[in-house]
Amino acid sequence: MVENPLAHLSEEELWASYKKAKDPAIRDAFIKQYAPLVKYVAGKVAASMPNSVEFDDLVGFGVFGLLDAIEKFDPEKHVKFKTYAVTRIRGAIFDELRSIDWVPRSVRQKTKEIEEAIVGLESTLGRPATDGEIAGSLGMSEEELLKTMLKISGTSVLSLNDVWYSGDDSDKISIGESIESPSSFNPDSSVEREEIKRVIVQSISELPEKEKKVLVLYYYEDLTLKEIGQVLEVTESRVSQLHTKAIIRLRAKLTNMRRGIF
DSSP, rough: OOTTTTTTTTTHHHHHHHHHHHOOHHHHHHHHHHHHHHHHHHHHTTTTOTTOOOHHHHHHHHHHHHHHHHHHGGGOOOOOHHHHHHHHHHHHHHHHHHHHHHHOOOHHHHHHHHHHHHHHHHHHHOOOHHHHHHHTTTTTTTHHHHHHHHHHHHOOOOTTTEEEESTTTTSSEEEHHHSSTTTTOOOOOOOOHHHHHHHHHHHHHHOHHHHHHHHHHIIHHHHHHHHHHHHHTEEEEEEEHHHHHHHHHHHHHHHHHHTTTT
């Protein structure tokens, strides 16, 4: 049996070596080591997707995210690769789901209407809008708003992996990075990039308590929607509503920022 020449190296040494020489053998070792992580992330995503979305397809999409993570990971930033890779894998899955455009147009339109309502209200109020205020702005009852949120959450790809660009396409930030690794950022030369990060972190802190808890438990503590429901003592569908509302609020905050309201 031939001894694996890489077996004696620590992971830190493997990363240092790979960054220097891009040895395919080391890349393959990383792919094999972290393949279970792809299935784990795909399983979490699948749990909140309609039955028409195949788990194996999500795994396939996630593999591209793992490859991207391996190529772009910078060990000198002192972030664990697993933390970095989870964001990339989940992002790749959602990117592919968006590209096949399976979300109904009516749902996408309703999502945009709610987001615009929140943008207008919160820029005027200077605080998070209540469900009642959002519903009133849309000319519907609070109960109708919650039913709409549930419909959106069941069919739409809304996630913290929504990307916001700073400068060019190679310089992008996902909202989720602020929760995935809240202390991992290093100073960056891009002032706008740092401002986006600041607004994201501030916006998360300003969310209604239950919405904030859902985001932290789902993206940072890696709990499923069902498990979060048990923690908060609410139904899984209610957790799904809260998740959707939180994401729409965060997107509205960033839209306001882009318009120069912050």
